[in-house]
Amino acid sequence: MSDDVLVVADHRRGELRDVSLEVLTAGREAAEATGGQLHAAVISGPVEEFAEELNRDGVDVVHTVAAGEEFNHDVYTQAVTQLHDAIDPRITVVPNSVNGLDYAPAVANRLALPLVTDAVGFTVDGTVEARREMYGSKVETVVDVAADDLVVTIRGGEWPAAEGVGDAEVVAEEFSVDEDRVGSRVTGFEEVAGGDVDISDADFLISIGRGIGEEDNLELIEDLVAATGATLSASRPIVDNGWLPKNRQVGQSGKQVTPDVYLAIGISGAVQHVAGMKGADTIIAINTDPNAPIFDIADIGIVGDLFEVVPPLIEEFN
Amino acid sequence: MKVLVAVKEVAEVADDFEIAGTSIEESYLTYDLNEWDDYAIEAGVQIKEAGDDVEVVTVTIGPERAEETIRMALAKGADRAIRVWDEALAEADLLDVAAKTEILAGVIAAEDPDLVLTGVQANDDAFGATGVSVADAVGYQWAAVVNALDLEDDVAHVHRELEGGIEEVTEVDLPAVLTIQTGINEPRYASLRGIRQAQSKEIAAWGLDDIDLDAAAVESVLELREMYEPESESDARYIEGGAEAQAAELAAVLREQGVVGE
Numbered sequence: 117m118s119d120d121v122l123v124v125a126d127h128r129r130g131e132l133r134d135v136s137l138e139v140l141t142a143g144r145e146a147a148e149a150t151g152g153q154l155h156a157a158v159i160s161g162p163v164e165e166f167a168e169e170l171n172r173d174g175v176d177v178v179h180t181v182a183a184g185e186e187f188n189h190d191v192y193t194q195a196v197t198q199l200h201d202a203i204d205p206r207i208t209v210v211p212n213s214v215n216g217l218d219y220a221p222a223v224a225n226r227l228a229l230p231l232v233t234d235a236v237g238f239t240v241d242g243t244v245e246a247r248r249e250m251y252g253s254k255v256e257t258v259v260d261v262a263a264d265d266l267v268v269t270i271r272g273g274e275w276p277a278a279e280g281v282g283d284a285e286v287v288a289e290e291f292s293v294d295e296d297r298v299g300s301r302v303t304g305f306e307e308v309a310g311g312d313v314d315i316s317d318a319d320f321l322i323s324i325g326r327g328i329g330e331e332d333n334l335e336l337i338e339d340l341v342a343a344t345g346a347t348l349s350a351s352r353p354i355v356d357n358g359w360l361p362k363n364r365q366v367g368q369s370g371k372q373v374t375p376d377v378y379l380a381i382g383i384s385g386a387v388q389h390v391a392g393m394k395g396a397d398t399i400i401a402i403n404t405d406p407n408a409p410i411f412d413i414a415d416i417g418i419v420g421d422l423f424e425v426v427p428p429l430i431e432e433f434n
Numbered sequence: 435m436k437v438l439v440a441v442k443e444v445a446e447v448a449d450d451f452e453i454a455g456t457s458i459e460e461s462y463l464t465y466d467l468n469e470w471d472d473y474a475i476e477a478g479v480q481i482k483e484a485g486d487d488v489e490v491v492t493v494t495i496g497p498e499r500a501e502e503t504i505r506m507a508l509a510k511g512a513d514r515a516i517r518v519w520d521e522a523l524a525e526a527d528l529l530d531v532a533a534k535t536e537i538l539a540g541v542i543a544a545e546d547p548d549l550v551l552t553g554v555q556a557n558d559d560a561f562g563a564t565g566v567s568v569a570d571a572v573g574y575q576w577a578a579v580v581n582a583l584d585l586e587d588d589v590a591h592v593h594r595e596l597e598g599g600i601e602e603v604t605e606v607d608l609p610a611v612l613t614i615q616t617g618i619n620e621p622r623y624a625s626l627r628g629i630r631q632a633q634s635k636e637i638a639a640w641g642l643d644d645i646d647l648d649a650a651a652v653e654s655v656l657e658l659r660e661m662y663e664p665e666s667e668s669d670a671r672y673i674e675g676g677a678e679a680q681a682a683e684l685a686a687v688l689r690e691q692g693v694v695g696e
Binding site: 128133187189193212213214215217218219220221222224225226228230231232233234245248249250251252253254255256257258259260261262263299300301302303304305306307308319320344345346352353355356357358362363365368369370371372376377379398400401405407411412413414415416417418419420421424425426427428429431432433 | 445446447449450451453456458528530531532535557558559560561562563564565566567569570571575576577578579593594595596597598599600601602603604605606607610616617620655656657658659660661662663664666667668670671672673677678680681682684685687688691692693694
């Protein structure tokens with residue numbers, strides 16, 4: 117085993133995703149600790165263009181694997197396994213994205229490596245210890261990895277993006293995919309969040325979550341929306357229940373919003389939700405649970421029952 | 435056709451709780467079916483209802499207590515259940531992905547299903563990785579984070595829910611493991627009739643030796659060393675008082691922000 121670190125970039129439809137620069141930072145920190153080299157890999161798409169973007173401070177080698185345009189997990193699994201065999205890295209770092217979770221577990225299984233997913237921090241000091249959350253962010257844990265090498269997927273937004281321009285060597289890898297082990301085909305993409313309203317344009321969003329309890333209670337919030345002239349949005353459970361359409365969903369799999377004011381009512385503030393609204397200028401939260409993570413990013417908080425606070429609030433504006 | 439649905443009983447934590455060592459004190463926990471798995475069960479039962487001769491089998495790794503949860507899956511329409519447990523598992527602090535993979539791969543080898551469904555992640559340890567890992571281990575195809583599913587002969591047509599309101603449209607050859615995202619369907623409530631019928635359905639209790647494994651095979655490489663409540667990073671200004679007073683002050687804030695007119 118070498119002391120090197122391998123990180124794998126994420127991209128979609130011709131663009132590197134932000135987390136790709138974050139895995140570079142996580143990888144660079146790890147490589148500084150192990151004293152090894154930092155290898156970045158980019159697979160499929162316009163790899164040469166991507167290699168230039170990935171050539172940041174601290175990156176020693178960028179490996180390009182030309183193989184089709186878009187992500188395919190079978191291709192990624194094979195390519196990362198091949199690179200791992202060649203580099204024999206101490207740590208392989210992958211974004212904890214929807215696509216990262218579609219191949220990293222297969223790579224770990226194929227190479228019989230331990231896997232730590234959704235890490236919010238990790239350190240290498242002889243052994244590796246990773247920090248990750250459990251129970252929907254209610255607790256944080258420290259996990260020791262009793263192995264020489266491992267695969268870790270990292271949560272987006274936890275490491276800063278890598279900066280500067282590096283002097284990495286760019287290596288175009290010889291790679292031919294084993295077609296017998298490709299059992300899935302990507303045939304297209306669909307944008308699902310269209311429709312009547314674009315919540316990402318709104319100045320004032322009133323957003324509701326699980327705390328609303330029942331669909332019938334939506335009426336109360338709609339009255340508040342009407343009285344204030346706000347735009348209505350929601351967290352995932354409301355959309356999963358079919359109470360509001362997908363174009364109203366704020367969060368990782370919905371829309372990213374940056375209103376002047378974001379009023380979160382009955383939203384606990386799961387990390388996937390926060391990823392979609394933390395850019396709001398002023399965040400106001402109403403929640404019965406004083407420990408709800410939404411208060412960690414709120415500017416103004418009301419610990420209270422929405423069914424008691426919202427009716428007099430409507431009165432204020434009528 | 436046989437559909438295997440892998441489910442997990444997860445602990446839900448009360449708003450206020452205490453940590454003892456590397457776990458949450460039992461008195462603050464309630465146990466329920468993992469939310470994502472509820473959607474996986476529904477997807478399996480819908481396939482059964484739409485086809486002829488479809489058997490839906492659920493599997494869980496868990497102690498006897500988990501039978502209550504797996505019984506709910508049976509009440510919703512699964513035909514029978516398998517519960518895998520062993521003393522060696524009871525002693526583990528944290529079951530890592532590799533250990534779960536070994537166990538579920540053993541169950542898949544014994545049951546030989548055409549399709550395996552499971553939730554995207556479990557709400558407790560939230561690795562979000564077991565489905566894909568198991569698929570690779572048994573040589574099945576797979577797709578992670580599926581929010582639309584349509585079966586046609588030996589192909590699953592799926593949508594994968596990517597970030598930012600984009601879905602990837604993908605064909606996956608069967609046999610396959612699909613990890614199911616919330617919102618893909620509307621999970622049913624168990625009917626009274628279903629609950630009654632579930633009482634007579636089989637829950638087979640398997641040990642590790644039933645799937646040719648021993649304690650060493652499920653030893654976790656990951657060790658949970660610490661658990662703590664994350665420090666609150668809140669610098670929010672809290673509006674105190676009764677609901678009326680809170681509402682009045684909030685209204686003043688909103689006016690000040692200039693986002694509501696008079």
